[in-house]
Amino acid sequence: MRKKTRQIHVGNVAIGGDAPIAVQSMTTTYTRDVASTVAQIHRLEEVGCELVRVAVPEMEDAVVLSEIKRQIHIPLIADIHYNPLLALEAIKQGIDKVRINPGNLLQGRKSLEQIVLAAKERDVAMRIGVNSGSIDAIDKVAQMQRVQVRLRDDGTLERSDPAEARRKERDHLAERMVTKALEYISWCEELDYHNLDVSLKSSTVLTAVEAYRRFSERSDYPLHLGITEAGTLVAGSVKSALGMGLLLADGIGDTLRVSLSAEPEEEIPVAYEILRSLELRNRGVTFVSCPSCGRVEIDVVGVANEVEKRLTKVQTPIQVAVMGCVVNGPGESRDADVGLAGGKGKGVIFRKGEPVRTVPEDQFLDAVLKEVASLLPEHEARLVYPEGGIKEIAGTHRTRDEGRNIPILQK
Known part of the structure; x- marks a missing residue:
């Protein structure tokens, strides 16, 4: 069961309550x-982003926000650090939300109160962000925990427990993060301002999870989930999926961002995959493909990656399967809206569980995308399957006899 938080609005997007994550x-x-x-x-926007944040480190960035807002279609959030004048200018420019960390604002509470009064006057939402690295007393280089051994008076050896020491440190840090967030919220509430949500991010998954859980027990303000500085595409996706998955499965979380050292467009499919996997959102393509193994005689990796890449802009809920062998292929393909069960030289295309045709290997990509397009609204169908069809031939076939891949990709 998802926790029912109070609801706020960021532009035309509802956050919290019964609104979608x-x-x-x-x-x-x-x-x-x-x-x-x-x-x-x-x-x-094309890949499904619903809220966008921009960095505002200097006044030159703040004064153009209204111009940016006029040209986009989703709510605009200004990310502010240190200088409260930047937040005041961003609010004046008509942004939908301001993200601040009160702990690093010059003049602290006084600056926060100025921002709150301006946001309240213009009905602008605010995110209070508390990051583990910004908690001053914890802002130090982590020491590697080593097993320490000492000899007791009775002659026995006593060993330290680094895992237990790390757990205690995590708990202490998480508690300090929550305490600070609640303190900042109280400053806002004293000014009768409640149009806010909260994030408690850490680059350490278990620290973030513990902080979010503790805050959720004590407050009903909506929560923005994130594992900050998570890493590159693979590492960041895994850490984000693990941390957010634990929280979302507990019913915690109202918005989220998957923070990756990658192009921001790559963050969105990962976020939706996390939500789809937990059956919290049903937007876009649920993609199923088999791992490449010794039974496979097609380039299932190449075909699957190409199909998935071409479906990133689809928002209609649809399940697509690309399978490469006779063991699991037919079953998984029948369960999907559109499926390919490929074998050496040819493959069967399934639609809603029924086989519709057999196609040669050099037409796998064209056949799958054409079938998917037939189930989509016209504007999405054109993105997936342009006029004239798919000219590229996807993949290679594998031969057990020769033990190598034979490329068949051509224009």
Whole structure:
């Protein structure tokens, strides 16, 4: 059961309550470069981003926010650190939400109160972000925990437990994060401002999970989930899926961002895959493909990757399977809306559980995408299967006799 938090609105997107868990990302451009920033936001919109945050490190970035907002279609969030004047200018520019960490604002509480009054006047939402690295007393280089052994008076050896020491440190840090967040919230409430949500991020998964769980027990403000500085595409996706998955399975979380050292457009499919896997959102393609193994006689990896890449802009819920052998292929393909069960030289295309035709190997990509397009609204169908069809031939076939791959990719 998902925890029922109080609901706020960021532009036209509802956060908390019974609203769907919203997916967010952040631009990597210099915000003052309006053309580049808008172009990146448009790419994010195409793959399903519902809220976008931009960095505002200097006044040159703040004064162009209204121009950016006029050209995009999703709520705009300004990310502010240190200088409260940047937040005040961003609010004046008409942003939908401001993200601040009160702990690093110059003049602390006084600055926060100025921002709160401006946000309250213009009905702008706020995210209070507390990161583990920003807790001052914990801002130190972590010491590697080693097993320590000492001889007791009775002659026995006593060993330390590094895992237990790390757990205690995590608990202490998480508690401090929650205490700070609740303190900042109380400052806002004293000004009768409640239009806010909270994040308690850490690059350490278990620290973030513990902080979010503790906060959720004590407050009904909506929570934005994230594992900050999670890493590259693979490492960051795994850490984000693990941390957010634990929380979402507990019913905790109202918005989320998968933070990756990658193009922001790559964050969105990962976020939706986490939500789909927990049956919390039903947007876009549920993709099933088999691992390549010794039974496979097609380039299932190549075909699957190409199909998945071409379906990233699809928002209609649909299940697609690309399978490469006779053991699991027919069953999984029948369970999907569109499925391919491939074998050496040819494969069967399934639609809603029924085989519709057999196609040669060099037409796998065209046949799958054409069948998917037939189930989509017209505007999405054109993105998946353009006029004239798919010209590239996907993949290679594998031969057990020769023990090598034979490329068949051509224009």
